[in-house]
Every structure is written in structure tokens, then in C-alpha cells.
Amino acid sequence: MLYVAKRLAVSLLLIWVVATVVFMTLHMVPGDPAEVLLSTGGTSPDPYAVAELREKLGLDRPLLVQYAEFLERLTRFDLGNSLVDDYPVAEEIALRLPRTLELILAGTLIAVVIALPTATYAALHAGGAFDRAASATAAVLQALPVFVLGTLLILLLAQWLRWMPAGGYVPLAQDPGRHFLLLLLPAVAVAKGLAATVFRMARASVLDQLSRDHVRTARAKGLTQGRVMRRHVVRNAMIPVTTVLGLQMGTLLGGTVLVEYVFNWPGLSTPLLRAVEGRDYPMVVGIVLVVSGLFLLINLVMDLLYAVLDPRISRS
Template sequence: MPILILRRILAAVPVVLIVITIVFALLRLTPGDPATVIAGDMASPETVSHIRTELGLDRPLYVQYGAWVADVVRGRLGNSIQSKKPVADLIAARLEPTFVLAFAAITLTVLIAVPLGALAAWYRGRWIDKFVLALSIGGFSIPAYVTGYILVLTLAIWADLFPSQGYVSPFQQPILALRHLFLPALTLSLVFVALIARVTRSSVLEILNEDFVRTARAKGASDRRILWRHALPNAAIPIVTVIGVGIAMLISGVVVTESVFNIPGIGLLTIDAILTRDYPVVQGLILFFALIFILINLLIDIVYVIVDPRIRY
């Protein structure tokens, strides 16, 4: 197993290099001069020249690329045009709200979706199965920001049960933090509850038709044992896959959710950087999200080996 995991890690290295190259090209090779866009239409040539020098755009392209790769390896992503602070520091300062929100959302999703999908497969054709199918259609049809505003209107404004905006660290005030996290986490999780529940249902249905399930039933195993001890663990690979994809999509999906609930995380930083045309910050955020996707896919490969020993061979 360690050799297989090492292979997965080594296979991710070229992907990281490709991502670094693409992110570098986004700023340098797109039409127009980034320095002119940042400076504005009314800026003087001296101002534009100063910004070009500050961004290193006046150097040859291969020199810029070498410097960019070296900076990324050292964790340096340049300085913000607006705040003059290092981009890496700006991202690091916003990590906690985003990761806490994503963790709360994926935890809520898994706790709801996996049992719901398994029960829908077991009681195929009954009301819970129809409910899961309806939830899947509704979850994919309604955008996250619409769901967020509906939850704010009903549960925060009308019912006055939860705060509608802001963030409280769970490491300082856990109870108050849970109240602040519930609505945004529920907003993020609804789409993925529909996705994961449907995949779980399909995967468990396939396993329930296998010979070993019929053998377990013939030996007198209870329905609960067949479903939770035999069917669900053997249906784990597709479920783990979609959960991993869901985690990656949650990290990127916080951009909309954080703006709705005014959570000072990576998502709100992304919107601010785009609106102010802070290209170094946008470039650093694109690289950050891309690396998160690569890391999660690497972790999924490792989990495959742990969940299903047959993959080792």
C-alpha cells in the first residue's frame, strides 16, 4: 500500500506543474495589458509603467515564468495591488471561515445523504424512495444563492431562529458559531445531499442484487445487518468518489454562499479581488482552488486503497 500511495503522490506532481503554468498564462497571455486594466483608463503612462514593473511584466516571459514557479514553491504569490499585503497572507487570514463552513456542510451532507440514499434503495418504490428522487430534482434545480435567500427569509427573518449574516469562530464560542453556521452550511449541503443520496441509492441497489447478499439473506441475516454491514460497505467506492467531488465543489461553492451570508472567507476575498481588479490576488486564489482540487483527488485515491483492498492488486 505505501508504494501505491507514493505512486499517486508522484503522479500528482506533473498535474501541479501544469496548473502552475496555466495560472501563470492566465495573467500574461490574455488579451490586453493587465497593468493598463489595473491602472484604469485615465492613468498616466508613468503609472502604467510603475505597475508593470511592480508586477514584473517588463521582464522576458521565460524569466517571469521561472520567478513565478520559484515563488510558488516558496509560498510567495506576490503582493496585493490594493492592500500591498502578500497574497499568501491574505489567503491564510481567510482560511478558517471557509474551511469551517465547508467542513460543517460536508458533515451535514454525509450524515443526511448516505443513510437517506441507502434507505431509498432498500425501500425501492416506496415513499422514501420517491422523496429522494424528488429531492434530487429539486436540489439540482434551485441555485445555491436562491436557497440561501429563502432560508434567510424564512428561518432568520420570519422565524428569527438563526442569524442571517456574520461569522463566529467555533474555537472561541462554539454554541454561537453553530447558530451562525447552520444556514450557510444547510445552503451548501442541499445540492450535495441530492447528489450523494442519489448516487448512494444507485450504488446500494446494484449491490443488493449481488449473490453474497442473497446468501446472507438465505442464512437468516437481519435486514439491518444486510443493509448496513454488507450492502453499504461494498457500495463505498462510488459514494467516496462523489463525496470527494462534493468536497472540492463545496470549497469553490463557498464563493456564492459567503457573499449571501457575509462570511469573511476565501469566497468573499475572491469577489472583492475581482471587483477591484486585484490581479495578483485573483491569480493566487485560482492557484489555491486548483491545488485544493488536486489534493482532494489525491486523498480520494488513497481512501480507495483503504476502503477496497482489491485496488492494491
């Protein structure tokens, strides 16, 4: 319990640091945000309109007061309203975030299901034809940009073969079959880089465990290959793999923007791109804070998973 409390306290501290950095970065951007938002075609905005918008955004108050109000709103999960359509930022994120998370989880599941067995088999037959082919494929996938793979998938499977729809979204409750069909291609695109990374790490980790003394001793005692792999190799090999998997899942939170755009998947990318183009600061800040918080949450879950895989970690 002490280990869990420590990790939770560190995560809360990091959330506060991220929120502070986001707030300070917003106020360090050159120029008056109100003037920038009201400027069109290079003309100077009406000073009265600028003053009114500054008051609406709270920019006319002292910086410390703005910071205190910012933190107080965060404790209530109040991210303000969009400057474009005056829609609550939290509600927009609550609508879009589950779709992005679904895409990430589906991609992660595909990557793990493919990469872990492949890496284990390749490590057991290191140097063989399968190992060389799998390693080469992982290298190619690692280097292939996600938007290129997405375009190729659409061109091959949707345009030429007409096996899959090119993109779009249907709510799960409306048509589950169509929903998962539309999810498949973007999930494969998301899984591409993650599968390559997990394969390389898992293969190296399994090879390292296979060379350990305790594994050789287990084999000398007459344990079967399957039992040796389950009890002495795979579990220990999963600790570094879990580290990489957690970091990559956090990275995918920001890396799905291109995938969602290519496949027209209505996740967080649509409001984020619109907010950046329209300089909708509350929306940008809200999405950045939510993504950062999820990244920290994933790291917390990974830390707790380490303790399950290796109980010695929780006693350190």
C-alpha cells in the same frame, strides 16, 4: 506504498500543470495589465507610472524569466502582494481559507449524515412511498439554486420566525455557541446540492449491491439483514459514493462564493470578488492556485480512501 507514491507523484505533476496554465493564462489576456490597472474613467495612464508598475510586477523581464521566478516563489509559498493594499496574498488566504473550509466541511457532514441513511432506507424500500418522496425531494433540491435556498432560509428562519441570525461571523474562540449558530444556515445551504447528489448515487449503488449474487448467497446462509448490509452492501456501495463525494467537495471550493456572499460569511469569496472587480491579479492567481491545489489534495485523499475500502485497488 507504491500506490501512494504513484498517486502523490501524479498530484504534484498536476499542481505544476495548473500553476503553468494559470501563469500562461495571465499573460495571454489582451492588453497590458499595468495599463489596465492604472486606467480610470477611460483616460490613458501616465507612461512613467505604467513603466514603474510594470517593473514592480516584473512584466518588463523576459517571459521565461518571469515563469522561473513564478515557480520559484511558489516553492516558497510566496504568492506576492495585493495590488490594492500591498498586503501579502498568502497571509490573506491563510486568514480566509479556514473559514471557507469550515463551511465546506460542515455542509459535507450535514449532507452525508442526512443522505446516506435516507438513501439506504429508500433502497431497501424501493418503489414505496418513502422512496418516492425522498427521490422527489432530492430532485427538487438538486434543481434549486443555492442563492434562492439561502434567501428563503433567511426569510423564513431569520426574518419571519426569528429563530436564527440572518448572517455574519463570530470567531470560534470569542463565542463558540454564536459561532456555530451563524455557521448552521450557510452550511445547510452548502449541503443542499451535495445531499441530493449523494442520495441519488448512494441509493443507486445500494440497489445495485442488493441485486448481486454474493448478497443473495449471504441471505441464503441465514445472515441477519443488519450483518448483510454492513459486510456485503454498504462497504461496496461506498466506493462510487466516495468518488462523487470527492468530486463534489472539490466543486464546493468554488461553489461557496454565493453562499458566503448571501450569509456574509468572511471566507475566500470576499477577497476574490474584490480582486476580480479591482483587477488584483496576484490575489486572483493566489486564490485560484490554492483552490486548485486543495481540489487535487481532495482527489488524492479519495484515491487513498478507495484503497482502504477495496484493497484490490492498491494492487492494480
